[in-house]
Amino acid sequence: MPAPTPEEWPTLLSRFELICKTYLQQLPHKNVATEKPFYPTTALPIEGAGLNILMDTLNNDVLPQSSASRGPRYWGFVTGGATPVATFADWLVSLLDQNVSKDGDSIASTMERQTIQWLTALFDLPSYFTGLFTSGATASNFLAAVTARQFSGLQQGINVAKDGMANLDVAIFSACPHASMTKTLGLAGFGQHNLIKVNCLAGSEQMNPEHLKQLLQQTPAPGKIVISSAATVTGTSFDDLQAITKLCKQHNAWLHVDAAFGIFERLLNPHQSQSQGLEHADSITLDGHKWLNVPYDSGVFLTRHQNLLHDACHVAAPYLQTDNDIPDFMSLGIENSRRFRALPAWASILAYGKAGIRHWVSQNCCQAKQLATYLEHSDSWKLVHPCGLNVVLFRPQPSGQGYDDALTKATLRTINRRGKVFFSPGMWQGEGIIRAAFSNWSTTTEDVALAITELEACISW
Numbered sequence: 126m127p128a129p130t131p132e133e134w135p136t137l138l139s140r141f142e143l144i145c146k147t148y149l150q151q152l153p154h155k156n157v158a159t160e161k162p163f164y165p166t167t168a169l170p171i172e173g174a175g176l177n178i179l180m181d182t183l184n185n186d187v188l189p190q191s192s193a194s195r196g197p198r199y200w201g202f203v204t205g206g207a208t209p210v211a212t213f214a215d216w217l218v219s220l221l222d223q224n225v226s227k228d229g230d231s232i233a234s235t236m237e238r239q240t241i242q243w244l245t246a247l248f249d250l251p252s253y254f255t256g257l258f259t260s261g262a263t264a265s266n267f268l269a270a271v272t273a274r275q276f277s278g279l280q281q282g283i284n285v286a287k288d289g290m291a292n293l294d295v296a297i298f299s300a301c302p303h304a305s306m307t308k309t310l311g312l313a314g315f316g317q318h319n320l321i322k323v324n325c326l327a328g329s330e331q332m333n334p335e336h337l338k339q340l341l342q343q344t345p346a347p348g349k350i351v352i353s354s355a356a357t358v359t360g361t362s363f364d365d366l367q368a369i370t371k372l373c374k375q376h377n378a379w380l381h382v383d384a385a386f387g388i389f390e391r392l393l394n395p396h397q398s399q400s401q402g403l404e405h406a407d408s409i410t411l412d413g414h415k416w417l418n419v420p421y422d423s424g425v426f427l428t429r430h431q432n433l434l435h436d437a438c439h440v441a442a443p444y445l446q447t448d449n450d451i452p453d454f455m456s457l458g459i460e461n462s463r464r465f466r467a468l469p470a471w472a473s474i475l476a477y478g479k480a481g482i483r484h485w486v487s488q489n490c491c492q493a494k495q496l497a498t499y500l501e502h503s504d505s506w507k508l509v510h511p512c513g514l515n516v517v518l519f520r521p522q523p524s525g526q527g528y529d530d531a532l533t534k535a536t537l538r539t540i541n542r543r544g545k546v547f548f549s550p551g552m553w554q555g556e557g558i559i560r561a562a563f564s565n566w567s568t569t570t571e572d573v574a575l576a577i578t579e580l581e582a583c584i585s586w
């Protein structure tokens with residue numbers, strides 16, 4: 126069988142169209158997850174199998190065993206879908222295959238800067254924030270760690286990017302950092318354990334600013350970095366950024382805010398957002414592939430100190446020189462070669478506008494409340510925390526008994542195996558729970574009703 130030839134482009138395209146149409150039609154009825162995928166062991170192909178075999182394998186083995194994570198009832202983690210516009214734009218990214226490393230050969234860098242500007246305007250942030258697209262919030266948190274590291278170095282007369290951090294004296298404070306933030310503290314050489322834990326307020330994941338105040342006063346290290354959340358993934362708690370900003374200013378501390386999905390709350394409450402004070406942050410992380418509903422991989426890093434980000438990420442090389450005054454993206458991020466990640470976000474903002482994005486964000490919050498209301502009034506389930514945004518935390522409540530972790534785990538497994546709706550596990554105040562996060566543009570109230578029917582069917586106690 127001959128390998129695909131250039132003449133087969135039209136065939137590929139028409140097959141692609143058919144695959145897409147069929148997949149999208151079947152998506153609402155597809156199993157939400159494939160627990161134990163089957164992959165036939167095959168030897169390395171020496172001669173290419175050709176298009177027909179490729180298409181058969183994709184259709185028979187790959188597509189049916191994917192998760193329905195872009196669909197309306199995948200509520201694990203914080204999983205965005207991909208709108209039709211964003212999906213289309215993402216296909217174009219592959220078609221164009223631009224390398225958005227530097228200016229000089231394409232409109233792509235200009236469009237990435239435009240998209241960053243639109244995002245700051247979307248979230249009512251001042252225009253002194255600049256930034257770039259990353260592979261996700263984890264990569265953005267990593268850029269925060271290295272930029273803050275560069276800042277602490279500057280305070281101590283050390284250029285960390287050039288001379289390393291052996292002599293750097295820095296303390297990092299956080300109350301409830303996302304696991305990815307802890308990971309990046311390790312990657313950036315601070316060490317995952319070198320985090321000074323700030324207490325949370327009772328019954329919440331919100332940082333206790335009084336405790337932060339004490340810790341900042343007690344800590345002699347000349348470098349200080351505070352990592353805040355807006356919002357946390359379980360309790361959707363927002364740190365009090367107004368109070369924290371004041372403390373950071375007093376102690377010359379860097380303030381990073383991980384706002385991966387919580388930043389979208391600003392669309393709902395423009396004047397009374399729970400993230401008021403975000404404009405004072407030194408750096409901000411947000412995700413595109415969550416509530417913006419663009420495909421993976423899309424994160425954004427924003428900072429008001431582009432010079433420090435540049436110092437941290439730039440390396441000179443003769444073959445990479447440009448005569449541009451604006452820093453090239455490859456000098457502001459991890460990768461040198463970069464995908465045109467901004468295009469799906471750009472297309473979404475252009476096509477749906479602020480109003481369109483706000484619409485699905487607000488719908489998702491209503492759907493979360495709809496589920497929470499059912500759970501709250503049910504004798505069989507316990508809503509463990511009031512639903513404040515788009516995340517619902519619950520567990521089985523067997524009558525007469527207290528908390529039964531094994532039952533919670535088994536129930537979660539049963540629900541997910543039935544294939545109609547997908548939840549993920551979590552921990553709330555030391556107890557294992559089931560967690561539903563709403564962040565998909567295509568979810569409807571009918572989907573919530575269907576999930577409630579599923580929950581009823583799973584009651585075994």
Ligand SMILES: *Cc1c(COP(=O)(O)O)cnc(C)c1O
Nearest residue numbers: 261262263303305358383385412
């Ligand atoms: C999802 C999430 C992350 C990690 O994001 P990835 O896009 O998976 O890398 C970090 N912080 C918060 C608050 C998140 O919700």
